[in-house]
Amino acid sequence: xxxxxxxxxxxVSAPDNVPIVALLFLIxxxxxxxxRQAFANDELIAKLEADPAAAKTAHRKTQPYQPKWDREVHTxxxxxxxxxxxxxxxxxxxxxxxLTLSAPLEEPSNPNVTMNPAKAPWYFLGLQEMLVYFDxxxxxxVMPTLIIVGLMAIPYIDANPLGNGYYTYKQxxxxxxxxxxxxxxxxxxxxxxxxxxxxxxxxxxxxxQTWDAQAVQFAVNRNLDQIFAINGSWIAHVMPAANRDYAxxxxxxxxxxxxxxxxxxxxxxxxxxxxxxxxFARKIFQRMTLLQIVTTDIFxxxxxxxxxxxxxxxxxxxKYIWVTPWFSI
Numbered sequence: 001x002x003x004x005x006x007x008x009x010x011x012v013s014a015p016d017n018v019p020i021v022a023l024l025f026l027i028x029x030x031x032x033x034x035x036r037q038a039f040a041n042d043e044l045i046a047k048l049e050a051d052p053a054a055a056k057t058a059h060r061k062t063q064p065y066q067p068k069w070d071r072e073v074h075t076x077x078x079x080x081x082x083x084x085x086x087x088x089x090x091x092x093x094x095x096x097x098x099l100t101l102s103a104p105l106e107e108p109s110n111p112n113v114t115m116n117p118a119k120a121p122w123y124f125l126g127l128q129e130m131l132v133y134f135d136x137x138x139x140x141x142v143m144p145t146l147i148i149v150g151l152m153a154i155p156y157i158d159a160n161p162l163g164n165g166y167y168t169y170k171q172x173x174x175x176x177x178x179x180x181x182x183x184x185x186x187x188x189x190x191x192x193x194x195x196x197x198x199x200x201x202x203x204x205x206x207x208x209q210t211w212d213a214q215a216v217q218f219a220v221n222r223n224l225d226q227i228f229a230i231n232g233s234w235i236a237h238v239m240p241a242a243n244r245d246y247a248x249x250x251x252x253x254x255x256x257x258x259x260x261x262x263x264x265x266x267x268x269x270x271x272x273x274x275x276x277x278x279x280f281a282r283k284i285f286q287r288m289t290l291l292q293i294v295t296t297d298i299f300x301x302x303x304x305x306x307x308x309x310x311x312x313x314x315x316x317x318x319k320y321i322w323v324t325p326w327f328s329i
Contacts, residue, residue: 004210011196016104018097020122020195027188031180037062038167045168116200116213125194126187132202133309135320135328143306150299157296159287174274174281182303221319223328224259225252249325256322260329263308263321267301 012021040062048054073079120128130139162171169176197204199211232247235254239247275296276282288296312318320328 004208007210008196008208014104015101016122017195018101020191023188024192027184031184034167035169038169038172041166041168042170045170117198117202119194119198122191122195126190129190129194129198130306133306133313137327138329146299146302150303153295153299157288157292159292160284171280173278174284178300178303186303186306219317221313221317223252223320223323224318225255225323227318228255230255252323256324256329260322263305264301267304268297271297271300 011017044062119125127139127144130143133139134143158175160172160175162168163175196207199205200213200215203215203217205211230248230251232249232251235251236244236247239250274281275285285293309321312321322329
């Protein structure tokens, strides 16, 4: 039942969720502020490119130059003073925060009485939400490892020399959209879902909908091979009689290879089209080595597998695409 605003306020005001509420305000603000500066820089770049003479004489900053400004600014006291004041303000904020909000500590754990819902800290809620859509081994080990390795690989696969040290959108469209989709569209959204939407039993409750621990959701999840009625009867006839009991398992393994391979082919082609969508993007693409292209393509294809799997689970109730005795995808 919708309209339980008191419960929503209890969730929002919980000490555990204060960082998430702050995140919901701070991230949009700083993204807007960064794009605002990026668009201003792009306008200045276009102006100086149109007038080569002005590029040699005009002030190359979006802020107008003041004659009283010093040509060189020393780290001390200008930068250090600002950082010192910022450190003091953050320290005061943390002190006020710790004095006004109770620490989210509870009684000693009791194996006979467990929390419902039992949620991880907010910075791990994205991983906990991923467990709904992926095999525990994939969501808990493989995907986090790929995220870490992918972040480490960015400086080595990014062949765009522009946009270093200043905000820009036109010169960094691909990188900005990749970051916004990966970090905000996936990671932050999953944290929000795990905080405000996942209730008792990790069931889906819309905001202001009462969390009912006794609620039962008839969500019939199926594997993709079950939709196509893959039972191994077609392969059992060609197997030895002693091994025919393994026919359904082998059939599911063989069947699952095809949709996964099809996704990799289509997604790889889509990434290739995007990386060559404009003349500027084609110049950057030509600067990349084969290893950089393959690495970028693999990481992007794996990143977009998460929203694809989420949509398959929520819209079509498909639990796994490829089922094997060792792992499931």
